[in-house]
Amino acid sequence: MGYVTSLFSRKVVAAAGDGVDAGAMLASVGLTSDAPCDAGQMVPAECYYDMLERIAEQVDVTELPLRTGASMRLDEYGALGLAFKAATTLRASYARVERYARLWTSVVEYELRPATGGTLFILHRAGERRLGMRLSNEATLASAVSLARQVCPVPLTPVEVLIRHPAPHGVAAHEEWFGCPVRFGADLDAILYADETLARPNILGDAGISQYLTTHLDAELSEITRQPPLVAQAKAAIAQALSEGAPKMPEIARGLGLSARSFHRRLSEHGMNFQSLTEETRRDLAEGLLREESHSLAEIAFLTGFSEQSAFTRAFKRWVGTTPATYRKEMTTR
Structure with missing residues (x-):
């Protein structure tokens, strides 16, 4: 899950003026109206976008x-x-x-x-x-x-x-x-x-x-930017398992010497869950492979755990906003 500074949430609600309920809008992204501005406090990007869209329903x-x-x-x-x-x-x-x-x-x-x-x-x-x-x-x-x-x-x-x-x-x-x-x-x-x-x-x-x-x-x-060791180890294990299809949390946990319950709890301590970590790993791996030219798109789809190239293309477009082919072209022409 991506994050943005809470500063923008506070500023955009203030800019919307009396046409919106400021307290309710800020509460929707986990903020309170009486707390001071803190650029280091983060809110989930998707929640911020949701809030902007709710504001758009109420004001120009x-x-x-x-x-x-x-x-x-x-x-x-x-x-x-x-x-x-x-x-x-x-x-x-x-x-x-x-x-x-x-x-x-x-x-x-x-x-x-x-x-x-x-x-x-x-x-x-x-x-x-x-x-x-x-x-x-x-x-x-x-x-x-x-x-x-x-x-x-x-x-x-x-x-x-x-x-x-x-x-x-x-x-x-x-x-x-x-x-x-x-x-x-x-x-x-x-x-x-x-x-x-x-x-x-x-x-x-x-x-x-x-x-x-x-x-x-x-x-x-x-x-x-320093990843917790557990997260780095889990991502490496997930990346290795992806060519066999979507990895299962109990199997990854076992490979790390943990029970599934302990693995879930420790990921939660870092604000993560197994599904989001797997998605992040797939995306990171796909972007890295696309920057090289040694693998075809079909091979990259396989290496990132997709049974079909079309499914990989849809997922990558959801992650990045463009197709794998377009992304590779943009990266190689920079």
């Missing part, structure tokens, strides 16, 4: 992502927000996000990529492009621009904003807020910046403070 959400993004403040992001602020240039600030985003989300990756006309700051988020995810992507792009404006010494305007999903009923508010063309139905979710914009010194940039903060962030990142 066309401009909701823009209001949410505009309300974001660097000081609310803890050490990462300070590191963004202390970086010497906007490019360096976005490089911090590219490297350390795992501190506030497990479902989004960011990439700085050279492009015609400048550099793209790209948002990668896999999965079905349901309404909740679409709204979340727009809010994330808006927040990326809002945070950049907080460190830029002059008014900041991107060259263009790209959004993969179709446009809402009107885009005038988006183009007014971003200050540039916003192209829906694009191939990427991204912001295009002129290179001179990214090279501009930040208002409070300080190389020494930046170095200190990134050392702290490296330690935080190392801590959260």
Whole structure:
């Protein structure tokens, strides 16, 4: 299960205003309205998307992502927000996000990529492009621009904003807020910046403070990405068993020297269950095999525990939002 920072949940509910029951909305993702904002507190991504869709049933959400993004403040992001602020240039600030985003989300990756006309700051988020995810992507792009404006010494305007999903009923508010063309139905979710914009010194940039903060962030990142030994061992056992079909929990537990009951309890202590761990292992294994070209798609389907390639294709599209063939093509052309 993927997670996102609770900061976005609180901000989007506040941006929705009196049209929604704030307490009930926050409770739906496990938050209380009287607790302080904590960017380090996570909520399940699917619950966050569900909440966005419930809000959309009650109010017009066309401009909701823009209001949410505009309300974001660097000081609310803890050490990462300070590191963004202390970086010497906007490019360096976005490089911090590219490297350390795992501190506030497990479902989004960011990439700085050279492009015609400048550099793209790209948002990668896999999965079905349901309404909740679409709204979340727009809010994330808006927040990326809002945070950049907080460190830029002059008014900041991107060259263009790209959004993969179709446009809402009107885009005038988006183009007014971003200050540039916003192209829906694009191939990427991204912001295009002129290179001179990214090279501009930040208002409070300080190389020494930046170095200190990134050392702290490296330690935080190392801590959260280190998998518990049991989880790593279980994933290895599941991966080895997949070619024989869907693995059974008692068999994996026995191979680890545990009873099925103890195995279930210990996974629960890490916020996991056997089904989600098997799904995660299948996805990780599939993505790794697709990055190589030594296995056909049919072989990868077999190695990840699917009896038919069509079933593998459906599952992979559910995980990543694209087919295995398209994913392999994208990976090999990077």
